[in-house]
Amino acid sequence: MGDVVARKPRITDWRLVVQSRLDRVRADLAALGPPDPLDQEGQRWREAAEQQAAVVEDMITRGESRWRVVASWWSGWHIERAWRSLHEAEIAVVAAGSGFLGRLPGLKARVAENLDEDDPRRRALEELRPGEFPLPVEREIVVDALRAAFDASDFAHAGSRALRNKLIATSVVLFAVNTLLGAVGFAEPGMIPMCVGSEKLPTVCPSGRGPTGADVWLIQVLGAFGAVLSAVVLLLRRRPSLSPYVMVGYQAMIKVLLGSALAVVGVLALGAGVTTGLIAVASQAALLVWAVLLGYGQQLATRLLDSYTDRVMDQARPLPRLEEQR
Known part of the structure; x- marks a missing residue:
């Protein structure tokens, strides 16, 4: 019965940010004052802002059953729908007033962060001079440029969600591989030889x-410990982000699981004599230390992943409120 009853939404960082900006949208709508009967287009933009604000409110307060919560978390549809609707509401608020050209410096700065210099919509906005065109034309130039800038952020959100799901899938595979290796080593001691000699x-x-059934598990644990050390470094250098998708936990999981697997492979290489003449393992303590170092060595393989994730997260950061750019 508990799976059928809708569950209240959890208080999360992205909901707090969206709620704050939604409150500002509504405050800006109220500050516009009574609509101008001669500006029918402005009235339509007011109505569009109110409609999109209602969609955002529904997304951040919607309750779902347990299974739908899992599906929504995986697909991210409610997060991305909330952000897209919020962006549309912010654009509509800007377009609803007749004094939006006073915001041009901030609007140009925002568009410049998300569109290339040769983008015609960015050039049209940067070359716009108040009074140069009729109000409807100026409004369309501003709306097109803002919509393109917000679309770039929304598409980046979708890209970061896809990356998150790939990290999760990779973690599941690595966990299965590590579990299988540990189970085989426990059931058949010596089948995966962890002893080193020359x-x-x-x-x-x-x-x-x-040889014992715990050898593989022990090497995996020490390899995971070495990987944890590199994960701590990742956490220390991670910059704060308001993106709805936080990757650092999944990156750390990849490092730990990959460190466990590489420790086993590395000890196998030591036992096979691949490093003869370069590395000599003369004691149990030396072997265990090498397991830790091999686990930390996954940093070489995951450094490219960290760099790529940083680029994706930089693109997916939520756009600040338009009025803050004025």
Whole structure:
């Protein structure tokens, strides 16, 4: 029965930001005063702003069943619908008033952050001079430029959601691989040899007592510990973001799971003699330290992922309120 009853929406960062900007949209609508009967187009923009504001309110207060919450979280439709509607409401508020040209400096700065220099909509807005065209034409120039800028942000939101889902899927695969390796090593000790030896050095095993079923698990745990160290570095250098999709947790999960797997592969390489002449493992402690270092070594593989994620998140940051640019 609990799965059927709608659940109240959780208080999340993106809801707080959207609610704050929605309140400002409504305050700006109220500040416009009574509509001008001679400006029918302005009245239509007022109505559009009110309609979009109602959609935003529905998105941030909507309650859903448990299964629909999971589906909505995966697809992100409610988040992206809320942001798109909020952007449309903000555009409509700007267009509804007759004094929107007073905001030109801020509007130009906002559009410049999201459109290329050679974009005709950006050029038209930057070259616009108050009184140069009739009011409806000036209004359309402003609306087109703002809509293009907001669309760039909305498309970036969709791209960050797709990246988040890919990180989750990759984490599931890595978790399954690590679990399988650990289960095989536990069921058949020695099938995945974690002991290292050579002609000149004695054979060393992770447990110190010869091959055991816990060897693979132990190496995975130490590899995960090494990866945690790099995840801490990631957390320390992560910049605050108001994006509705926060990636740092999924990035850290990838690092930990990949560190576990690479530690096992690395110890296998040590046991196979791949590093003969370069690395000598003379004791159990040395082997365990190498497991930690191999787990930390995943940083070389995930650095490109971190850089790519940073670029995606920079593009997906929510646009600040238009009035703040004035």
